[in-house]
Amino acid sequence: MRVRFRDAGLAFGKLEPGERNLLSDVAGVRVGHVTIVSNEPTIVRTGVTIIVPGEEIFEKPLSAACSVLNGFGKSIGLMQIEELGQIETPIVLTNTLSVGYAFQGVVELVKTKKKFRTLNPLVGECNDGFLNDILYPAVKPKHVLGAYEKASEVFELGSVGAGTGMVSFGFKGGIGSASRKLKDGHVLGALVLANFGSFEDLTILGKRACEHIKSGVVKKSEGSIVIVLATDVALDSRQLKRVANHSFLALGMLGSPGHHGSGDVCIAFSTKEGRVRDEKELFDELFRAAVESVYEAVCDALFCAETVEGFCGRVEAMPTDWLLNGGR
Amino acid sequence: MRVRFRDAGLAFGKLEPGERNLLSDVAGVRVGHVTIVSNEPTIVRTGVTIIVPGEEIFEKPLSAACSVLNGFGKSIGLMQIEELGQIETPIVLTNTLSVGYAFQGVVELVKTKKKFRTLNPLVGECNDGFLNDILYPAVKPKHVLGAYEKASEVFELGSVGAGTGMVSFGFKGGIGSASRKLKDGHVLGALVLANFGSFEDLTILGKRACEHIKSGVVKKSEGSIVIVLATDVALDSRQLKRVANHSFLALGMLGSPGHHGSGDVCIAFSTKEGRVRDEKELFDELFRAAVESVYEAVCDALFCAETVEGFCGRVEAMPTDWLLNGGR
């Protein structure tokens, strides 16, 4: 297993990470993966990742918001978040052409929990069609239930779950996560499904990858990122949207100017009821916590993902030696 | 079979309807239904309706936009319409908890037409849970292909396809359609999936239903409406959005102040490339054509839908005698 960004002695930003430096530093949040890898009947490198905001989600909705930097994507459930400012199911991530089965999987999962007449499943996606034969319907509703059963406060990063076939900045991408502590003891965490970015743009801690790495890179600049933010600060939907809007600045910090074919989506939720005031100091800190967490989560996706050989070729794990003699 | 609003001698508005007074008066547009009715293993009253903007949709996207009056709904595909201003698949309508299978059905359908790596299926929905046991997954991907095969310029209205189990203003609702000719010979058409409104609010041609109808009404005010607008005026996405935004005024004209639990969504597309100027006269006329078409389409859904007995009870077809001695 590869070493996380911070375990390698690197650090980014002004705020301290939470205990595990994971989305699950927000109490109650759990993450589960189902990884689907097969060479029969075709090359399958895909999966499902579920973010469970807490068991109470099945009984009581949580405040939530979404933000879209570039809407070339197929996420499901955003319209109702916008209207009602809340989520009422776990969030599922998978590949682009499987979001329908993932939706139905959430329906099946919630059936096991309660009676309902309507439901707003939330599904995010990126396109893993380089490593995965995306036209083959490998993901089924049952995989959502499987991922839910495995959901835990401790979870793997990199080429797992929905991240199995993802590519980022020309290297193997996938699932990353990080968190930041606020001065008052609250925490904000991020989980990303990183499938975006061109190698030529990648900049980590002020160093440009293309000045240090000379080979082994896939030329590919489509792709997307789904960001999930969680916090135990009592933010309402409008406030969460503000934080979500700013989280995309992390992509700029990593050197990316964005891409036409990218579905860049952020879903943010709070595990606490109520609403804090829009105070300058708190929101400056929340914006910073979001940007730092997303930045480091993307780094962790790149640090943790293992090399994968798949449908259209091989995507290498990002080398890290060019970063390990310094940083900030 | 019941008689359409206009065939009953009624009329609404200042503009003349197109040849069939249907969405398909816009050349190339076809509509197909699959109606799913069963009493085994549970009470199923649901279905799928497909709107095919033209066979070219599989080769070349069309300008499109969406608008949301109240976003308590689960439609799929709206984010990418917002970003790219276009649709690239037929539009499918079905029940709320089946939109995932409908999404996968569109994926399967398009596989039969071309090679692709990504796709933005468009699915709209209303909740037919009063007449249909909505938790039972009766709708499957294959029904989308079935509906596509049946798509035609002439199509049924009322309790068919996605409209099979819908309820509107306390009466049996479902699929309605109408169209309007513009002065320059172009046409704008509407198709609605009508599942909204309270009996106490229903007002047609200035007459309030509750002053004329005394019995047989279901007390129920949840529900939604999906509106699909098509035109052969060369409107771009921003212009289509303006038309879509105004189409909801028809709900006010029918007496409805809207409802918390409603997913009121409009998807509009143009079959022509290019962009006309934002001239006052044309847009005044387009807004009027949209409002009149939607108004009359809802009336037609109520005029055409037959009584249905289902999961939670019986919903009567709307009597029409109270309207047939007058109108405007």
Add this chain to the structure above:
Amino acid sequence: MRVRFRDAGLAFGKLEPGERNLLSDVAGVRVGHVTIVSNEPTIVRTGVTIIVPGEEIFEKPLSAACSVLNGFGKSIGLMQIEELGQIETPIVLTNTLSVGYAFQGVVELVKTKKKFRTLNPLVGECNDGFLNDILYPAVKPKHVLGAYEKASEVFELGSVGAGTGMVSFGFKGGIGSASRKLKDGHVLGALVLANFGSFEDLTILGKRACEHIKSGVVKKSEGSIVIVLATDVALDSRQLKRVANHSFLALGMLGSPGHHGSGDVCIAFSTKEGRVRDEKELFDELFRAAVESVYEAVCDALFCAETVEGFCGRVEAMPTDWLLNGGR
């Protein structure tokens, strides 16, 4: 002085009006007008109307939201409402080309109240260019202070303040107001600056004006409406936006399909802190209260406005006899 809609024995909707049937039925809200009428050096028929949400507005912002049906308008201050979900000044209404001076008037007004470094004045407008020589800068910052000094719980309707030169549905329009009581004792009120609509569309209580009134109408269909909603229900910004979105359905109920050249804007605020739950019953009632209040406020603008002769001609007060032998 002309007789208000309800004083003429008419009524609309299911909910009861508040005590005065005015925006000021929401405790603390006051409205003031400055009417500017002159024939020197040119024909001036314009003015300023101020809505003071309460004296506390200068100390503490209130939750607020805005909604736009058609954005052909020049209102100032909406962006910050969208971001912060609050208002921090009174709302000023005036003519289109004077919103800059009105903005500066709010700055001057607030200087008399407190120290500040930044401020978000809110100004709405309609175009009174038919009756008023709008290119002549008759409105000055001092008029905002003048209107503020006159602000009262009891205020005039019709051709006063910002309504002095407005035209609606071919008749003299201007300021209208109404309110509705909710079941739990709370109240929602509306004030409109009505300058929209075509004569041929006007429908009141199911009667079409053009079938009853044969002369004296100005052919003119540009124009706009600014709606201000106030309530003492503790709604947050997102919830107020939902109510604001639905308020436009009243325009449909009055027969209008909207117009290209219209700036249709609603600003809604709550005088109470906190946030109620998004319960179906409450929001159904709030949507209804908003739609009924706006509908009746427009009627009152038409009922109360006196005939005005101005820059481009004469605009008649709407006759009311066609409505006075019935209604609902």
Add this chain to the structure above:
Amino acid sequence: MRVRFRDAGLAFGKLEPGERNLLSDVAGVRVGHVTIVSNEPTIVRTGVTIIVPGEEIFEKPLSAACSVLNGFGKSIGLMQIEELGQIETPIVLTNTLSVGYAFQGVVELVKTKKKFRTLNPLVGECNDGFLNDILYPAVKPKHVLGAYEKASEVFELGSVGAGTGMVSFGFKGGIGSASRKLKDGHVLGALVLANFGSFEDLTILGKRACEHIKSGVVKKSEGSIVIVLATDVALDSRQLKRVANHSFLALGMLGSPGHHGSGDVCIAFSTKEGRVRDEKELFDELFRAAVESVYEAVCDALFCAETVEGFCGRVEAMPTDWLLNGGR
């Protein structure tokens, strides 16, 4: 006079700048400043900057769009851009509490050009209250006409016009500009009014200012940025909005996570009619051109602005020696 970023031997990004590396590399675009500096009756350090998209703007609107990262701002005119997708006046920049007078100045300016009945003046702003006694109304409508008369393809950067009193990243900010050539010969330019950012975040070419500069910095993190983008690529409003949305990534590249009290607004326009296709390669390049131009425009504001002593203290010009032994 200070030396521009690129004249100092520095460069950023992959694309080449246009001829002047200014917004005015887009043919027809001109910029004019009025700088207002006075110590009587109070400390005035403010001004007006006008961007004239071309003389034809008074006859024929241009496609335009706006985007808001953080809406704590008072810009005027954005609603109508959103609805009609066009601008019909020059764009004026000034201080926050003078946008009303600037609006009226645009009205006066356009009166000298043509007859009109309605008009949508566009005004952007930042808060210069640290160096300028912002409560004193130094800016008047006449200054807009003065700036228009001075508008030229060659214009000053730094502490001029609207930039006179602005502060950015703890240093003197103000007006910056840059441009990028596209592969097909088209050009995209940016002008910024830079008044945002904290010293501790400033990162240029991968170097963090706080690691190199130890003194002379104002502790201040409020503030805003207004970005104006122009291009001669035939982009429609939706396409310009996409470019505008991405331009904010430059703020992330400069190290900023955003601030609660910031009004971050981008207005983008095209000088060409029509609409190109949403091709991946073009839009990838447009996003890159926007991000690189904004990045370098902010750098130029910091490189060009001279030290200013004002209302609340002194703000130093940013030293540049820490950057001049390298870069990319």
